[in-house]
Amino acid sequence: MPRWNYKELDYDGIKVENIKDNKFLFDILCVASFIEITSDVYEGNLSKFYSGDKDLTDWLENDWKEEEIQHGKSLKAYIEQVWKDFDWDKAYKNFTKEYLPLCNMDNFQDSKAKEMIARMVVETGTSTFYKGLVKYSQDLDEPLLGIIANNISKDEIYHYEEFEKAFKKYNEEEKLSKTDIIKILYSRLKEVNDEDVEIAYKNIEEKNDYEAFRKTVKKFAKQYYPYNMAVKMLMKPLKLGNFIESVTASTAHQALKIIGI
Ligand SMILES: [Fe+2]
Numbered sequence: 001m002p003r004w005n006y007k008e009l010d011y012d013g014i015k016v017e018n019i020k021d022n023k024f025l026f027d028i029l030c031v032a033s034f035i036e037i038t039s040d041v042y043e044g045n046l047s048k049f050y051s052g053d054k055d056l057t058d059w060l061e062n063d064w065k066e067e068e069i070q071h072g073k074s075l076k077a078y079i080e081q082v083w084k085d086f087d088w089d090k091a092y093k094n095f096t097k098e099y100l101p102l103c104n105m106d107n108f109q110d111s112k113a114k115e116m117i118a119r120m121v122v123e124t125g126t127s128t129f130y131k132g133l134v135k136y137s138q139d140l141d142e143p144l145l146g147i148i149a150n151n152i153s154k155d156e157i158y159h160y161e162e163f164e165k166a167f168k169k170y171n172e173e174e175k176l177s178k179t180d181i182i183k184i185l186y187s188r189l190k191e192v193n194d195e196d197v198e199i200a201y202k203n204i205e206e207k208n209d210y211e212a213f214r215k216t217v218k219k220f221a222k223q224y225y226p227y228n229m230a231v232k233m234l235m236k237p238l239k240l241g242n243f244i245e246s247v248t249a250s251t252a253h254q255a256l257k258i259i260g261i
Pocket residue numbers: 036067068071126152156
């Protein structure tokens with residue numbers, strides 16, 4: 001079960017005046033809410049992939065899925081409180097028409113340990129994104145946004161840690177080399193700014209310009225994205241010594257910038 005309850009938050013206390021004209025904030029919250037709230041489909045696919053591992057599939061169903069869906073619900077509640085004219089349900093319905101057919105297992109890795117690395121990359125992406133949002137909320141002077149983003153970021157770190165445990169368990173058998181792991185990290189990183197964000201974005205408003213949005217995301221990342229936290233999390237499965245870690249970290253840092261996060 002989720003460890004916090006989005007219904008207990010004070011949506012009436014949002015400082016609406018400080019953010020209501022912030023189109024970028026509206027866009028990123030919508031994109032995030034769409035993807036998070038659809039996590040039940042991913043849970044189904046993951047549970048199928050790891051069937052037989054009861055501890056893991058129980059956790060996916062009872063904790064991971066519930067927490068991810070709550071992320072989406074809390075963002076939806078926030079959006080509906082601030083941008084009352086926006087028809088979230090209608091936009092979400094259009095999004096799912098395009099998005100659900102793509103939610104299959106085609107993009108899964110070919111082994112259980114490898115897929116866990118892919119999951120760790122995704123949780124790295126989400127935990128660091130929300131951490132950036134916490135910082136952004138301080139500049140916007142909108143505390144509830146900060147509270148929600150902080151709650152979500154902590155959940156994503158917890159997910160990362162659980163996936164890391166499962167990775168270690170499966171890797172006792174698979175014994176992936178550092179080269180194997182780096183390959184997966186790079187291939188997953190390339191997919192970070194991928195079609196799910198684009199599909200979500202295009203379904204928020206008809207006349208949206210995705211390229212312009214990406215440029216603004218880059219600007220946001222430059223100012224708020226916690227690169228060091230991301231690099232540390234990404235490098236963890238490699239179990240490198242301090243020296244090599246610092247060398248590899250600067251390379252990874254560059255890689256993150258190139259791919260635009
Ligand atoms: Fe999430």
